[in-house]
Amino acid sequence: xxxxxxxxxxxxxxxxxxxxxxxxxxxxxxxxxxxxxxxxxxxxxxxxxxxxxxxxxxxxxxxxxxxxxxxxxxxxxxxxxxxxxxxxxxxxxxxxxxxxxxxxxxxxxxxxxxxxxxxxxxxxxxxxxxxxxxxxxxxxxxxxxxxxxxxxxxxxxxxxxxxxxxxxxxxxxxxxxxxxxxxxxxxxxxxxxxxxxxxxxxxxxxxxxxxxxxxxxxxxxxxxxxxxxxxxxxxxxxxxxxxxxxxxxxxxxxxxxxxxxxxxxxxxxxxxxxxxxxxxxxxxxxxxxxxxxxxxxxxxxxxxxxxxxxxxxxxxxxxxxxxxxxxxxxxxxxxxxxxxxxxxxxxxxxxxxxxxxxxxxxxxxxxxxxxxxxxxxxxxxxxxxxxxxxxxxxxxxxxxxxxxxxxxxxxxxxxxxxxxxxxxxxxxxxxxxxxxxxxxxxxxxxxxxxxxxxxxxxxxxxxxxxxxxxxxxxxxxxxxxxxxxxxxxxxxxxxxxxxxxxxxxxxxxxxxxxxxxxxxxxxxxxxxxxxxxxxxxxxxxxxxxxxxxxxxxxxxxxxxxxxxxxxxxxxxxxxxxxxxxxxxxxxxxxxxxxxxxxxxxxxxxxxxxxxxxxxxxxxxxxxxxxxxxxxxxxxxxxxxxxxxxxxxxxxxxxxxxxxxxxxxxxxxxxxxxxxxxxxxxxxxxxxx
RNA sequence: GGCAGGAUAGCUCAGGGGUAGAGCAGAGGACUCAUAAGCCUUUGGUCGGCGGUUCAAAUCCGCCUCCUGCUACCA
Numbered sequence: 001x002x003x004x005x006x007x008x009x010x011x012x013x014x015x016x017x018x019x020x021x022x023x024x025x026x027x028x029x030x031x032x033x034x035x036x037x038x039x040x041x042x043x044x045x046x047x048x049x050x051x052x053x054x055x056x057x058x059x060x061x062x063x064x065x066x067x068x069x070x071x072x073x074x075x076x077x078x079x080x081x082x083x084x085x086x087x088x089x090x091x092x093x094x095x096x097x098x099x100x101x102x103x104x105x106x107x108x109x110x111x112x113x114x115x116x117x118x119x120x121x122x123x124x125x126x127x128x129x130x131x132x133x134x135x136x137x138x139x140x141x142x143x144x145x146x147x148x149x150x151x152x153x154x155x156x157x158x159x160x161x162x163x164x165x166x167x168x169x170x171x172x173x174x175x176x177x178x179x180x181x182x183x184x185x186x187x188x189x190x191x192x193x194x195x196x197x198x199x200x201x202x203x204x205x206x207x208x209x210x211x212x213x214x215x216x217x218x219x220x221x222x223x224x225x226x227x228x229x230x231x232x233x234x235x236x237x238x239x240x241x242x243x244x245x246x247x248x249x250x251x252x253x254x255x256x257x258x259x260x261x262x263x264x265x266x267x268x269x270x271x272x273x274x275x276x277x278x279x280x281x282x283x284x285x286x287x288x289x290x291x292x293x294x295x296x297x298x299x300x301x302x303x304x305x306x307x308x309x310x311x312x313x314x315x316x317x318x319x320x321x322x323x324x325x326x327x328x329x330x331x332x333x334x335x336x337x338x339x340x341x342x343x344x345x346x347x348x349x350x351x352x353x354x355x356x357x358x359x360x361x362x363x364x365x366x367x368x369x370x371x372x373x374x375x376x377x378x379x380x381x382x383x384x385x386x387x388x389x390x391x392x393x394x395x396x397x398x399x400x401x402x403x404x405x406x407x408x409x410x411x412x413x414x415x416x417x418x419x420x421x422x423x424x425x426x427x428x429x430x431x432x433x434x435x436x437x438x439x440x441x442x443x444x445x446x447x448x449x450x451x452x453x454x455x456x457x458x459x460x461x462x463x464x465x466x467x468x469x470x471x472x473x474x475x476x477x478x479x480x481x482x483x484x485x486x487x488x489x490x491x492x493x494x495x496x497x498x499x500x501x502x503x504x505x506x507x508x509x510x511x512x513x514x515x516x517x518x519x520x521x522x523x524x525x526x527x528x529x530x531x532x533x534x535x536x537x538x539x540x541x542x543x544x545x546x547x548x549x550x551x552x553x554x555x556x557x558x559x560x561x562x563x564x565x566x567x568x569x570x571x572x573x574x575x576x577x578x579x580x581x582x583x584x585x586x587x588x589x590x591x592x593x594x595x596x597x598x599x600x601x602x603x604x605x606x607x608x609x610x611x612x613x614x615x616x617x618x619x620x621x622x623x624x625x626x627x628x629x630x631x632x633x634x635x636x637x638x639x640x641x642x643x644x645x646x647x648x649x650x651x652x653x654x655x656x657x658x659x660x661x662x663x664x665x666x667x668x669x670x671x672x673x674x675x676x677x678x679x680x681x682x683x684x685x686x687x688x
Numbered sequence: 689g690g691c692a693g694g695a696u697a698g699c700u701c702a703g704g705g706g707u708a709g710a711g712c713a714g715a716g717g718a719c720u721c722a723u724a725a726g727c728c729u730u731u732g733g734u735c736g737g738c739g740g741u742u743c744a745a746a747u748c749c750g751c752c753u754c755c756u757g758c759u760a761c762c763a
Binding site for chain 2: 053123191213214217224226227231250254290291295366368374375381382383386387393432435439445448449
């Protein structure tokens with residue numbers, strides 16, 4: 001019997017669980033369920049990731065304590081996970097004494113190994129908000145090409161990489177004020193001292209080959225930079241014991257949360273933590289997304305190694321979720337929260353659908369909604385459940401045959417495939433496992449077709465034959481459900497009830513059931529109703545149309561995301577306060593005009609721009625390049641009215657001259673909303 | 689810009705030097721037990737492009753195009 005400790009990445013306590021998160025939690029859950037069915041001892045631990053600037057700022061904006069914010073979020077997360085049948089053995093928090101204790105232990109070990117150095121670094125400080133600013137909270141003019149309003153770490157226009165302190169005219173996105181340069185002491189881990197160890201460990205099969213290549217060619221081909229693990233106050237986290245006023249950076253304590261959560265579980269169960277984290281008898285399996293690879297495959301093993309903990313046996317890495325081929329998008333209604341899904345649809349549908357699309361490779365996964373409906377209905381209802389549905393009621397009174405009948409080797413064949421299917425599960429090739437199971441289902445239905453129990457039923461003299469046919473069909477059905485049980489726990493439970501024999505172990509598939517009654521059959525799974533999928537998307541779109549500021553940072557699924565219910569909370573305003581007062585004369589300098597979009601053209605070479613031809617009435621037109629490519633398709637723009645800044649100085653851009661600007665709300669990217677006049681306005685009218 | 693990955697049928701994907709595959713969708717048929725499910729037959733592809741290695745390339749190598757992600761003081 002193997003002993004396995006399995007983790008999923010800790011969800012950040014800054015937003016609700018969405019379908020992107022679930023790619024990870026569902027695959028971990030079904031892998032753990034599989035291991036348990038195989039008779040191994042497996043525990044699944046996870047926790048909320050609670051520290052960092054984002055939590056501090058949000059709590060401040062909502063006028064509450066961080067503790068109250070993270071408690072509420074933890075409850076919501078656990079509710080969502082439970083709704084999808086994700087069974088943790090323990091769910092903790094990084095803001096726990098157990099986690100703090102392990103942080104202290106690992107820190108002491110790093111100190112003792114002389115792995116920590118102090119260094120003074122320059123960082124921008126927002127005097128109004130009273131906080132140091134991470135890169136993403138600063139925007140300004142690119143020091144290289146002079147483009148305005150660029151992010152703090154690299155220029156979207158020329159692609160140059162730089163530090164926020166290099167920006168010309170930096171602006172804090174939190175307060176809109178100009179931050180000042182301050183010097184602060186940071187603590188760094190000299191990870192380069194582990195270079196040789198990491199080079200060996202990462203290339204030894206513990207991480208997928210794609211990840212090993214990436215690490216080898218991007219990080220390990222040169223000296224590793226010191227890792228900055230501290231943040232000066234104010235910061236929400238644990239204060240570093242031997243460096244007052246400095247706190248551990250959230251990514252220092254996040255993975256330590258795995259150990260903290262295990263420690264709490266051990267305490268409840270009377271187990272010893274060292275048996276799980278310092279013993280070679282335990283396998284440790286991390287399931288993570290590809291965005292956080294280097295934290296788990298460089299920093300994390302270096303910390304564990306230094307502090308004498310067991311190293312991860314395997315780091316399982318998955319790609320991101322797209323919906324209908326594109327990034328999840330609020331305006332399209334494809335930003336689907338877990339709780340919203342559960343209002344409309346059965347969690348088993350998604351568990352199965354994801355399983356069919358998951359492999360051990362680091363690849364993105366597309367949730368195609370039409371395919372989702374077809375796949376679940378065709379495979380689960382049409383093929384699998386249909387086997388029971390078309391035979392069970394024929395043997396309601398007779399029960400199963402006393403001896404397993406001759407079936408032309410079908411059952412033996414089904415049983416023999418079990419190991420092959422198990423191997424696919426073991427390797428994380430869930431899609432392969434599902435394909436093999438459906439291949440078997442495709443052999444079972446023709447059997448029923450050939451034996452035609454509906455014909456046998458009409459002849460009382462052949463009732464024995466009818467019973468035999470149904471005994472075969474129902475046993476084949478049960479075998480399929482055993483193989484699907486890690487994915488579909490609810491279907492497995494109902495099937496256990498049908499046979500009065502709970503499905504708990506994989507090897508139950510080796511022995512057919514005979515000579516026992518069959519419970520009255522009732523539908524085990526409803527078909528997916530496409531209308532429910534549509535209403536889920538529609539409601540998500542409606543709720544997504546009022547975004548809050550930190551949502552701007554959401555890119556691919558898997559990133560943190562705040563609750564849409566906070567949309568009107570004042571958070572938007574708090575995060576981006578009103579600018580200094582101006583006079584009416586100053587305002588009148590800006591000539592805003594209603595304009596009609598006469599043409600909207602793709603600029604294929606541009607990442608963000610769309611070329612607009614704006615009509616101001618008559619023959620008066622303006623050529624404007626607008627950075628709205630991610631939010632609007634050109635075809636949808638033509639004909640609509642917008643508001644433009646008509647007297648803005650023209651600006652020469654790479655693709656041509658831009659003669660104005662259209663006004664829009666929102667932080668940018670696909671989270672952008674053009675302003676339109678109400679009906680009746682005509683092009684050329686002044687706005688004021 | 690650098691790094692990693694991807695491109696195979698209308699859709700979602702498997703395969704990985706030796707006659708191009710599955711499911712769904714489409715077409716035709718027989719049946720009627722089953723949630724309009726199931727069964728039989730069937731139409732779809734120069735495997736992103738160009739070059740190379742080879743008796744043989746979707747597969748190996750090189751270059752190119754397009755897509756995705758990451759790029760260490762965001763999590």
